Amino acid sequence: MKYDVVIGLEVHVQIKTESKMFCSCPNRYGEEPNTLTCPVCMGYPGAMPVPNRKAIEKAVIAGLMCGCSISEYSKFDRKSYFYPDMAKNYQISQYDLPFCLEGNIKVEGKGFSGKKIQIKNIGITRIHLEEDAAKSNHYAACSGVDYNKAGIPLLEIVSEPDIASADEAYAYLTNLKEIMQYGNISSCDMEKGQMRCDVNISLKPKGRKEFGTKIELKNMNSFRAVHRAVEYEIDRQAEALDEGVTLRQETRGWNDERGETYLMRSKESAHDYRYFPEPDLMPVVFTKNDIDNFKADIPELPKAKRERFISQFNVTEYDAKVLTAEKAVADYFEKGAEHTKSPKLLANWMITDLLKEISDSGLNINEIRVTPENLAEMIEMINKKTISGKIGKTVLSEMFKTGNKPSVIVKEKGLIQDTDESSIEKYVDKAIEDNPSQAEQYRSGKKNVLQYFVGQVMKQSRGKANPQIAIKLLKEKLG
Amino acid sequence: MNKQKKTIDVDYIAGLAKLEIDESKKSRFQEEMQNIVDYVDLLSELNVENIIPTAHAAQMKNVWREDVSENDFSREVMLKNAPELFDEGTIKVPQVLPGEGTA
Structure with missing residues (x-):
């Protein structure tokens, strides 16, 4: 292609807390509309916000995990805009002094398309903390607003325009999600709106310095959709440029069924948010010592965990990758490994059998009835040749159904291996x-x-x- | 000191605030807002070199609360000021974006 692709991502992640960012309303998903509300998150005049300490701490930890430097002095600002999803007519956000600045996320390995990605550090410009807006639904004659989501602590993670392909965007998002889950910052369930992504994308003739016209993409509800939307948009913009069409700065939505982007609105007037310091909130100041203490709280990152699994448990690189893709799976494996002498065998059984049962059942690993201790017990039975591997499969699916211990199942069903x-x-x-x-x-x-x-x-x-x-x-x- | 006068554009401000302003009142608003801006602009005559900007008179920091949730307000009370509701608990507002179906 004769164009360079320039992509920057803006990712929003809801922080997992008990309560909202500036009030004590529960931070929960799926309740009846407007039941998790109070004068603060509904923007009643005179209601005063008080920041959630845990949310601030998680924002800092998220920043540290993304290699950011943490500001010793931060503050909140008001971002003014008029829209029914923000009752105060301003969102409390951070403007010039966010908690986290200048980090990066490394991408490498096999891309989503199957092609190899060259090792690359994608820069993170900043991570700031703000409050989420309400949920609006749009109908033929009106819109409806539910404030349960308003005021949920929200991280905005802004990347540098360092991303040059759909594969890199996908890898960046996957790694970011992994970090947020490992750090217990967020569950990142995109279907629940806990992780959302906007894409800024432009093309420029190869080697040219100045960026082309920036198009913003919205409404992608999976990483796969981001990948498809980016590929589509690269083709669309390249075609337009080939034909000599001048692109306009605009916001486009993604229609997943049709597999195409569509014009949402063109930026006829620049936004004028009139940021100014939030007078209701005091600045947040951290000493170097505070920041060092946060550093001590950082959980092990996926990459370090993979390396440790390989050396400590003698599993293959592939095993380590599968086992650490989700923190809950990695925790399960480690728990099980404490109870068996053959962690490699445990890894095999988890990867080929347990994860299959899990995906067939539609459950997640925290919801299943097979405990890591029980699975490890079964591995030991196979090790000691009490049962064969083949019988093991029967035992495992029985464990999955009943939650019984393998020794009980083997006894009840008369499955003990015959070595006589x-x-x-x-x-x-x-x-x-x-x-x-x-x-x-x-x-x-x-x-x-x-x-x-x-x-x-x-x-x-x-x-x-x-x-x-x-x-x-x-x-x-x-x- | 930079004494460039900042002029107020009433139409622009009204647009940002999503307000429709009567043509006859515009000149009055223009004058009033201009007075406010000019008044605040007096501050620019001060020499603030070497003074760290602050948004607060009180020198406090790290005022926060622990992450504990409680839900003290019933939906009925919270929705009393809502202009209109549907499905009992959703606030009905003028259409913001095109959509389908009925509420």
Whole structure:
């Protein structure tokens, strides 16, 4: 392509707290409209905001985890605008002195499209703390407003225009989400509006210094949608520029069903937010010592965790990647690993079986009935050859259904592996007797017929025969 | 001191505030707002070099509360001033963006 793509992302993340940013209303999703409200978050005259200390701390920790420097002096400002989702007619935000400045997020590895991404640091300009607006729904003749969401602590994370492709945008978002979840800053559930993303994108002829006309993209409700919207927009803008069309600065929405962007509004007048310091709130001042204390609270980052898993538990790089993609999964694995001598086997079972059961069930790992201790107990049973791997699959799906301990399930269902040579010998004899032609094939040199006999023995023993013993006996008997 | 006079554009301010102002009142507003701005502008005559800007007279910092939630206000009370409701608890406002369906 003969154009350079210039993308900056503006990500909003709701901070996970008990209460809202400036009042004590619960910070919860999914309640009846306007039930989580009070004079502060509904903007009644004279109501005074008081900041939530936890939200400020989480904002600082989020900044530290993104490599930002933390301001020793920060303050809140009023951003004026008139819209029904903001009852005060201003949003409390931060203008010139935000909590966090100048960080970065590294992107690398295989991109969403399958192509490789060159290692690159995407700069973060700033992270500031503000209050979320109310939820408005639009109908044919009116709009409706629900203030439950108004006043939820909200981080705005602004990237530098360092992103040059849909793959890089996707990787940046994935890493950012991982950090926010690992830091317990936010659950980042996009369907619940806990993480939202606006894209600024422009094209310029390769190598030129000045940026082209910036188009803002909104309404993407998944990272995949961001990826698609960016790809679409690159093509659209390149085509327009090829034809000599002058692009106008505008805001475009993303229609996921049609797979295209559409004009929402053109920026006929520049915004004039008339920022000024919030007189109802005092500045926030941190000493170097305070900031050092915050640093001590930073949880292990995904990358460090992956490296530790590989060295501590002897799992592969792939295992470590899958196990750390979500913090809850990583925590589950570590908990289980305390109770088994074979963490690698535990990792295998989690990746191939447990995560599959979880995705089939539509639950998340915190909701399932299989505890890490019980899964580890099952791994130990396989290790000690009390049960075979095959029986393990049955036991696991039973654990998933009932939440029972594997030892109980194995006992109740009579699934203990048979390691008694004399009883396995009976199955072996029967298998050979029933299949004389296969036995002949084996003897004449077709050694892979052995697998067929193992299958027969397992079938007759209903999976309980120890395969190693069965193989040993089969080899002896078949000569 | 920079003595460039700041002039008030009533139409622009009204636009930002989403207000429609009667043509006959514009000159009065122009005069009143201009007086306010000129008055505040007197401050620019002061020498503020080496003075750290502040938004507060009281030198306080880190005034915050612990993260505890409570819900003291019933929806009925909170919605008493709402101009109109639908579905019992949603506030009805003039249409902001095009949408579909009925409320």
